[in-house]
Amino acid sequence: MIYTVTLNPALDKTATVENLRLDFVNRISELRVDPGGKGINVSKVVKELGGTSVAYALLAGNTGATIKNMLDELGVSCEVLEVPGETRANLKIKDPINKTNTDINEPGPEVTDEQLNGMLERLAAKVGTGDIVVLSGSLPRGAATGTYRTWVTALKAAGARVYLDADGDKLAAGIEAKPDLIKPNEIELGAMFGRTLDADGEVASAARELIDGGLDRVMVSMGGAGALYVTKDVTVKASPVKVRVGSTVGAGDSVVAALAYAEDTGLGLEETMRLAMATGAANVMQSGTQAAPRDLIDSLVDKVQVTQL
DSSP: OEEEEESSOEEEEEEEOTTOOTTSOOOOSEEEEEEESHHHHHHHHHHHHTOOEEEEEEEOHHHHHHHHHHHHHHTOEEEEEEOSSOOEEEEEEEETTTTEEEEEEOOOOBOOHHHHHHHHHHHHHHOOTTOEEEEESOOOBTOOTTHHHHHHHHHHHTTOEEEEEOOHHHHHHHHTTOOSEEOOBHHHHHHHHTSOOOSHHHHHHHHHHHHHTTOSEEEEEOGGGOEEEEESSOEEEEOOOOOOOSOOTTHHHHHHHHHHHHHHHTOOHHHHHHHHHHHHHHHHTSSTTOOOOHHHHHHHHTTOOEEEO
């Protein structure tokens, strides 16, 4: 079973505005609304892949209720801990004329340690040996920087395999608890070591330093350059798939979803990498943060080249 955790979910509004201008009245030509937050995005993609997941989320107010209703309509199972306040709404502005994407994100509600611990206890009591838990995204106001470290420790103690997709101090703190897999991009990975990573060898070397420090697997997404997957035994590179870009929001989440689905269903390494890259590419072709259909993903799998470094 796959579980996802979204501690700071959002209602994602993706607006198309042609020739966006500052200090001017801009008109929206197209608007799409999706339930969002990185963990929720993972669960949506797992559903399209044919897998099963349960999305754990802190939700608040009318916006939170809307997200829950939308997930129900999509057939995504959701375990909710209601908190006071109002779940955030994030505005993504796509300008096809200037080829820009602008994000305006609300902060979301403030939470307490008691609320966070309550959700963690519920999840830890539910997971069993071999289950996969995906922790991803920003932390809500009131959450300590070390929140993911606490969650990784507790969930691994419960027997789960834990994926962590975060950045900055949140990622650094979470790594201390040795999650089974992390998925930084090359910029986030470089920031952890205070250096810029340009070549594949530099990225792989930095990832191996984390492996030497006790991590099991590191998946580094590199945008148009593909991705590297590093373990103590092997380093492989997967090529990108060139597609028409609709929205890049949630692309990384779709890769994480494919990795979790592949491990949950027992796919081999090459199959896993092909599926992950195809899923990421297919989701880039969508508008908003909707999940790509499985048939589109399958049509891209054979376009992915996997090589060992």
